[in-house]
Amino acid sequence: MRRRPALVIGSTGKTGRRIVHRLTGLGHPVRGASRRSDPPFVWEEPSTWSEALRGAGSVYVSFFPDLAAPGAPTAIETLTSYAADAGVERLVLLSGRGEANAQRCEEIVRESGLTWTLIRTSWFSQNFTEGHLLPSVLEGVIALPAGDVAEPFVDADDIADVAAAALTGDGHSGRLYELTGPRLLTFYEAAAEISKTAGHDVGYVPVTSERFHAAVAQSAGSDYADLLTNLCAEVFDGRNESLAHGVREALGREPRDFTDFCRAAAASGVWTR
Ligand SMILES: NC(=O)c1ccc[n+]([C@@H]2O[C@H](COP(=O)([O-])OP(=O)(O)OC[C@H]3O[C@@H](n4cnc5c(N)ncnc54)[C@H](OP(=O)(O)O)[C@@H]3O)[C@@H](O)[C@H]2O)c1
Structure with a gap:
């Protein structure tokens, strides 16, 4: 029997793009969903969701802008019910570590009646290459309201490997995988590691x-500044200063180290000014 495709929501983003690549490589049918897909999938327009979900056997959900956003639980609840109506068999949710709203969304998925896997992650290393911190790295100053807290940065390639396994393999249903990298690093230490490879300080x-909010509001608007400032206040209070072992649990191997991420990032030219 022909396998039904996996639908990857957020297919052009940091995790989704990698998952599409992996499933394609495995020969697993896959469809991308974002504002640019055909049919389009738009989080603010639930009328676009059913068409995108039609015929999908499994779904990867990366919510935009972040599960910490106030509207996220309602959106995830509605999506899970549309997914059930569309006959989706398994749903994989990307979630954030130490975020109360994200954990509410996880609960909604657990209660949805679908077969689920939860991937709860720490901060992505790729925030420094593909996310909002890339301009800071290029300027040479990473300014964050994170004090000297340590974060176990996780590599989006590891997240994608776990998600691809959960979408296509056995043994991942009803599992919560908490994913971190193998090492805790303060932002001082992360910046020093980046400096060693980037070619500039x-x-x-x-x-x-307050200062962070003002800077983000100026470049990206006050809504995004509110979201990011509240998120930083929530997760940079020390609650995430520990390692978790979801990569090993899901894949039987260790996660990629931040130093390896930095070497590959520098070699790709993304930090070249
Ligand atoms: N970054 C971190 O450190 C971190 C840590 C833990 C959890 N997370 C979670 O990661 C999720 C984000 O995943 P990601 O980093 O892989 O994605 P991302 O790189 O932020 O990319 C966003 C994706 O969403 C799509 N998108 C943007 N606006 C949209 C809209 N209005 N409607 C539909 N699609 C839209 C984008 O595609 P188009 O532009 O083509 O529409 C793109 O595919 C968030 O839910 C967050 O909670 C992130």
Whole structure:
């Protein structure tokens, strides 16, 4: 029997793009979903969701902008019910570590009646290459309201490997995988590691939430500044200063180290100014 495709929501993003690549490589049928897909999938327009879900056997869900956003639980609840109506068999949710709203969304997925896997992750290393911190790395100053807290940065390639396994393999249903990298690093230490490979000095400057909010509001608007400032206040209070072993549990191997990520990033030219 022909396998039904996996639908990857957020298919052009940091995790989704990698998952599409992996499933394609495995010969598993896959369809991308984002504002640019055909048919389009738009989080603010639930009328677009049913068409995107039609015929999908499994779904990967990366919510935009973040499960910490106030509207996320309602959106995830509605999506799971549309997915059940569409006959989706398994759903894999990308979630954030230490985020109360994200954990509410996980609960909604657990209660949805679908077969589920939860992937709860720490901060992505790729925030420095594909995310909002790339301009900071290029300027040489990473300013965050993170004090001297340590974060176990996780590699999006590891997240994608776990998600691809959960979408296509056996033994992952009803599992919560908490994914971190293998090492805790303060932002001072992360900036120092980036400096060693980037070809220019990159420093970390801890700033107040007020100063951070003002800077983000100027470049990306006040809604995004509210979201990011609240998120930083929530997760950079020390609650995530521990390692978790979801990569090993799901894949039987260790996660990729931040140093290896930095070497590959520098070699790709993304930090070249
Ligand atoms: N970054 C981190 O450190 C971190 C840590 C833990 C959890 N997370 C979670 O990661 C998720 C984000 O995943 P990601 O980093 O892989 O994605 P991403 O790189 O932020 O990319 C966003 C994706 O969403 C799509 N998108 C943007 N606006 C949209 C809209 N209005 N409607 C539909 N699609 C839209 C984009 O595609 P188009 O532009 O083509 O529409 C793109 O595919 C968030 O839910 C967050 O909670 C992130």
